[in-house]
Structure formats: structure tokens, C-alpha cells
Amino acid sequence: MTIRWTKRPDRYIETTIDDETVLMDLDSGNFFSLTDTAAALWRLIDGARDGDAIIAAASAEYNCEAAAIAGDVRAFLDQMAEAGFIAGA
């Protein structure tokens, strides 16, 4: 079974400054700074892609093997889900 990842804009507010995406948790006021690949992965979360599709899109964007980045991408998705910024459906 695949899980499609969807952003939860009721839980955070975001802004982009130069190449950095800054998220603020609306409950806690804590900041999350996403740079480089993390900012790119965040952009790939569109409600339609599941984890595999995000890995495939990132590997195409960065011209690297999907297997080489799969662990990092899943760890990022888990972290964002734990923060409450995305949800799987």
C-alpha cells in the first residue's frame, strides 16, 4: 500500500528567503529551516506523490541513483510527519 504525502498548512506557515524555506510551527512557534535538498524535497510534496514518487523525482532532479537517496528521503518525510507538517493518506 502506498502513502501519498500531503502538506498540512493549518499546522505551519512558510516563507522562502533566497534559497531557504523557513517553516514555523503554529502551535509551538518553533522554526524549521530547509536548505538545499531538504528545500527541494519539501517542494516535491504535492499531495499526489507517495514516498517512491518523491524519491524518483528527487533522483531525477539531482541526477543520482534512487537507491542512494531513498533512506535520506524517507527520514526527511518521517521528520516532517512527526513535526505534523505533512500527513500520509
Place this chain on the structure above:
Amino acid sequence: MDKDVTAAVTMMQREMRVRDGAVAVGLGENPVERGRYSISSDEFLMHLSGGTRMYYRKGEGVTIDRMPGEDPRDIDLFLNGSVYAAAACINGLYPMHASAVAVNGHVHAFTGPSGAGKSTLIAELGRRGFPMFCDDTMLIDMSRPDQLICLPGHKRLKLTPDALAMTGATAQEQVASMIDKRFAEPAAGVHASPLPLAGLMFLEEGDPARIEPMPGGERILRLQDDHYTTEFFEFVHRPNRAERFRQLARLAQGISISRFVRPRDSRRFADDAAIVAEHLQSASGNLP
């Protein structure tokens, strides 16, 4: 100058009209004790430690209830400081704890906690030909979607004895009875009309002396931690987290933000200040 840009200046001049008269002991039921203040969405009351009360009400200006014997310099200091900042916030302007110079029609500001060296740097940049724009408090009109417009400073430059010695500025009278600072005339004069904000530099201590760009997340965190100045703004407008974030993001996106790191060493002061002067020259060359 376009009329919209000067509207905030005219408004502040009107709002800061001063008259002497009786002032209530508090806003609402609770009296304001000496050395304290109270602020609401349209009123501000400050009770000085010497007993004088200063009251501002939106649209009605400032009333001062003077305690006999209170040093008029102390009253002026608070009138230009807390009362002015409160009136600005009540009228929707955003205050920043910063000193600034004017460079080719743009404002370059320097921020840091009290004692970080803001005024000293402004005095030295004046000696290098940059007119002062403001000292200690910078008011920003964020109502225009395209630009952040700064109001020219209403406070005179204030320097400690050390800063006077380092910058070679000419000392004028003492600022207030309990404050070991003197007024000084900036060497390149004062820019007296509103200008758009172009850059903000955080003053930090370290070695070697250098200027570094500040990353986005840090910009927002540091802008949020603006010492005491934005406290009035938050009391008056009580923005929720999202509104406050959007406001900080607008500041963080709209201007160049960097840090100026240097050792606090008076022997190296002039050389280190030269780094900033060069940065301002090249930044102004890159402006549209």
C-alpha cells in the same frame, strides 16, 4: 518626494504635539507606578521615576504633567524615546532598535543590543562621509506593498565618552542627568526625509573582522529578538503567530541582511569600520 512617503512623517509630527496639563494616574483602574508604563491600542501612559507623568492619546497628542524639580533633559529623553515609539506603534509604524546612515537614496541600518556599538559606528561612518539617518530607533512604514519606507530619525546622536574619543566627534551637552553620554553632531550631517530600507547589519563581536550574509531562518529569529523596541508593537497590535511571522518574513525578504563581526578593540576600530564603509560603497553601486 511623493506625498505618500512623507505622510507618515507628517502624521508623527501631528501626533507628537506636546502640551502641559493634568494627567490621570493610570489607564483604566490601575495606577501606573513610578518607573513603569501602560499601553493600550490607542493610549500610552509613562510615569517617570522623578514623578512626571506623560500621556499620549491617538489623535490628541502628548500631555505632560511635570513634577517640580524633574530634570527637563530626562523628560525630553523619554518624550523622544518611549513616548515617541509608543505613538508610532499605535499609529501602525514598526519600530526597530537600530541606527542608520543614508547611502545614495537608501537606508542602511545597524542593529544590536544596547552597547553593541550602533551609535559609535554611525559617528565613524559620518566621518567617512555618510549622513546619519537615525540613531537608536528606526521607524518603518510597512503599509506600502512595494517598499519598506524608513522615517528619518527624530533623535540626536548620543555618544559615550569612549565613543567620542574613538570617533573624534565633538561633544555637545550631556544627554540627561543620570546618563553618561553626550549629544554629538554627525560629521556628514543628517538626512531628514524618508527613504527606502536597503540593508540591515547585525553588530557582533569576534575575530577576524568580516561581513557575512545571514541565512534566511536566522534572519527571522534575529529580527524577532529585537530587544525592547518591538515590545510596544506587540502590546498594541497583539499579532498572532502567523501575522508576526509574515511581518518578519517581509522584512527578511525585502532587504539585504548581514552580520558585521569585529573584535571590540578601540585600536582597531577605524580599520574595522573601514570594512563597513567599503561594503556600503559597493552595495550602493549595486542598487538599481
